[in-house]
Amino acid sequence: xxxxxxxxxxxxxxxxxxxxxNNVKYFEYYQEARLAFMSSLGRDRxxxxxxxxxxxxxxxxxxxxxxxxxxxEPYRIxxxxxxxxxxxxxxxxxxxxxxxxxxxxxxxxxxxxxxxxAARPLTDDERKRLESALEP
Amino acid sequence: xxxxxxxxxxxxxxxxxxxxxNNVKYFEYYQEARLAFMSSLGRDRxxxxxxxxxxxxxxxxxxxxxxxxxxxEPYRIxxxxxxxxxxxxxxxxxxxxxxxxxxxxxxxxxxxxxxxxAARPLTDDERKRLESALEP
Amino acid sequence: xxxxxxxxxxxxxxxxxxxxxNNVKYFEYYQEARLAFMSSLGRDRxxxxxxxxxxxxxxxxxxxxxxxxxxxEPYRIxxxxxxxxxxxxxxxxxxxxxxxxxxxxxxxxxxxxxxxxAARPLTDDERKRLESALEP
Amino acid sequence: xxxxxxxxxxxxxxxxxxxxxNNVKYFEYYQEARLAFMSSLGRDRxxxxxxxxxxxxxxxxxxxxxxxxxxxEPYRIxxxxxxxxxxxxxxxxxxxxxxxxxxxxxxxxxxxxxxxxAARPLTDDERKRLESALEP
Numbered sequence: 335x336x337x338x339x340x341x342x343x344x345x346x347x348x349x350x351x352x353x354x355x356n357n358v359k360y361f362e363y364y365q366e367a368r369l370a371f372m373s374s375l376g377r378d379r380x381x382x383x384x385x386x387x388x389x390x391x392x393x394x395x396x397x398x399x400x401x402x403x404x405x406x407e408p409y410r411i412x413x414x415x416x417x418x419x420x421x422x423x424x425x426x427x428x429x430x431x432x433x434x435x436x437x438x439x440x441x442x443x444x445x446x447x448x449x450x451x452a453a454r455p456l457t458d459d460e461r462k463r464l465e466s467a468l469e470p
Numbered sequence: 471x472x473x474x475x476x477x478x479x480x481x482x483x484x485x486x487x488x489x490x491x492n493n494v495k496y497f498e499y500y501q502e503a504r505l506a507f508m509s510s511l512g513r514d515r516x517x518x519x520x521x522x523x524x525x526x527x528x529x530x531x532x533x534x535x536x537x538x539x540x541x542x543e544p545y546r547i548x549x550x551x552x553x554x555x556x557x558x559x560x561x562x563x564x565x566x567x568x569x570x571x572x573x574x575x576x577x578x579x580x581x582x583x584x585x586x587x588a589a590r591p592l593t594d595d596e597r598k599r600l601e602s603a604l605e606p
Numbered sequence: 607x608x609x610x611x612x613x614x615x616x617x618x619x620x621x622x623x624x625x626x627x628n629n630v631k632y633f634e635y636y637q638e639a640r641l642a643f644m645s646s647l648g649r650d651r652x653x654x655x656x657x658x659x660x661x662x663x664x665x666x667x668x669x670x671x672x673x674x675x676x677x678x679e680p681y682r683i684x685x686x687x688x689x690x691x692x693x694x695x696x697x698x699x700x701x702x703x704x705x706x707x708x709x710x711x712x713x714x715x716x717x718x719x720x721x722x723x724a725a726r727p728l729t730d731d732e733r734k735r736l737e738s739a740l741e742p
Numbered sequence: 743x744x745x746x747x748x749x750x751x752x753x754x755x756x757x758x759x760x761x762x763x764n765n766v767k768y769f770e771y772y773q774e775a776r777l778a779f780m781s782s783l784g785r786d787r788x789x790x791x792x793x794x795x796x797x798x799x800x801x802x803x804x805x806x807x808x809x810x811x812x813x814x815e816p817y818r819i820x821x822x823x824x825x826x827x828x829x830x831x832x833x834x835x836x837x838x839x840x841x842x843x844x845x846x847x848x849x850x851x852x853x854x855x856x857x858x859x860a861a862r863p864l865t866d867d868e869r870k871r872l873e874s875a876l877e878p
Contacts (some may be wrong), residue, residue, distance in 0.1 A: 356482075
């Protein structure tokens with residue numbers, strides 16, 4: 335299983351007064367990486383949905399290791415599935431600069447029935463797709 | 471006619487590496503002020519629409535006079551209608567710190583028929599509301 | 607000990623295509639609340655520092671309970687200190703709409719020596735201030 | 743003279759409740775394109791300055807033609823110099839999707855002496871660089 339890779343571009347307006355990307359922007363970066371990752375797993379099933387899955391975010395954790403600086407060259411975000419449950423799953427991700435780890439994230443995502451506005455079990459198809467990217 | 475006043479709060483993440491609110495954030499501030507202004511003119515007609523009017527932005531101009539700094543006290547945005555046309559109107563706004571002018575903006579807004587995806591004439595009711603705030 | 611309260615205003619541009627405040631924006635809200643909280647604890651000591659303390663964020667966790675919607679009335683963010691260590695401390699916070707819990711957050715903050723670019727012990731003064739807001 | 747081209751990537755959090763990139767985000771896009779353009783003109787002179795020039799933005803105008811939608815493929819921003827004055831110059835830019843014009847922008851930039859906090863004349867070197875990209 336190879337990890338999903340996303341080329342993360344920093345905007346100048348992401349940088350705060352300390353000259354580093356502001357803490358809050360990491361969540362934007364991880365969101366972009368997650369949508370691209372989910373889309374890579376589900377693209378052929380639901381092209382109209384940017385995420386490719388009907389899911390909601392239940393929890394996001396981010397660890398800050400080293401500052402991210404503004405530059406034109408993108409950073410690399412690696413993403414993988416770290417758990418597949420009955421109606422939820424976990425994603426892990428990390429922002430890398432070459433071999434240097436800049437930040438790590440963990441997300442809990444819940445399969446969601448938009449009509450019923452309630453959690454729902456993952457379908458067999460979803461489970462199979464998620465397990466194809468599983469790295470426990 | 472008194473101008474609409476909006477209390478504009480700066481977020482720390484709006485500030486860039488130079489210690490000033492980044493240029494691009496002014497448009498967020500003006501958008502918030504505009505929505506509050508439009509809502510004050512149209513609230514009783516369409517409570518479900520955040521803007522109170524079905525309009526699209528055709529043009530936005532912003533002049534930068536003095537930097538905006540991070541602080542907990544809000545800045546004041548004054549807004550008024552500067553032109554009412556057949557199917558469009560203009561808004562003017564300025565960001566003030568006490569008597570000091572920090573920035574000025576001008577917006578061209580077009581009445582829009584969402585179903586037809588085309589410009590439409592302003593209704594008599596809309597025109598009357600806009601003219602109540604007109605300061606040519 | 608009473609919790610710090612921050613009036614959190616939603617911007618229209620915080621709302622995503624689902625009509626809810628986008629997940630990533632919660633971190634902006636928590637950051638604003640944290641800076642106001644830190645400032646309330648440290649204001650008289652260091653008025654030039656927006657945070658009132660020389661600290662860096664090591665970790666941020668956010669739980670999503672219910673969506674936040676755009677409205678002019680602010681939401682309430684309650685913040686408190688949940689742990690005081692040797693060179694780090696934890697903050698807890700929650701976004702409330704009246705009695706309804708919308709989101710919860712937990713942050714690990716590290717006292718930082720900017721000159722040495724390294725963690726440093728909390729001073730006695732900092733510890734005393736943080737303990738005044740401690741709710742384990 | 744060929745126009746500078748910038749590959750503009752849309753983030754999901756740029757999209758508003760109408761499913762379009764929110765008006766305010768265009769300014770972020772134009773800012774990224776402008777910094778890349780300025781950097782391409784001035785890179786060898788001042789590698790520490792993200793803009794490559796010591797300038798401030800005096801005015802920004804944006805016209806909205808067609809909505810920008812979320813997608814993984816970038817949009818193209820073309821930028822060029824439209825006027826070179828004594829202490830200021832103008833930039834023009836447009837966001838394109840293939841041959842379709844989505845938005846147009848115009849910026850007035852002023853050469854700035856950071857020490858004196860005042861406008862200053864453009865240097866001969868700056869003028870020469872700007873004129874190399876001039877398309878009146």
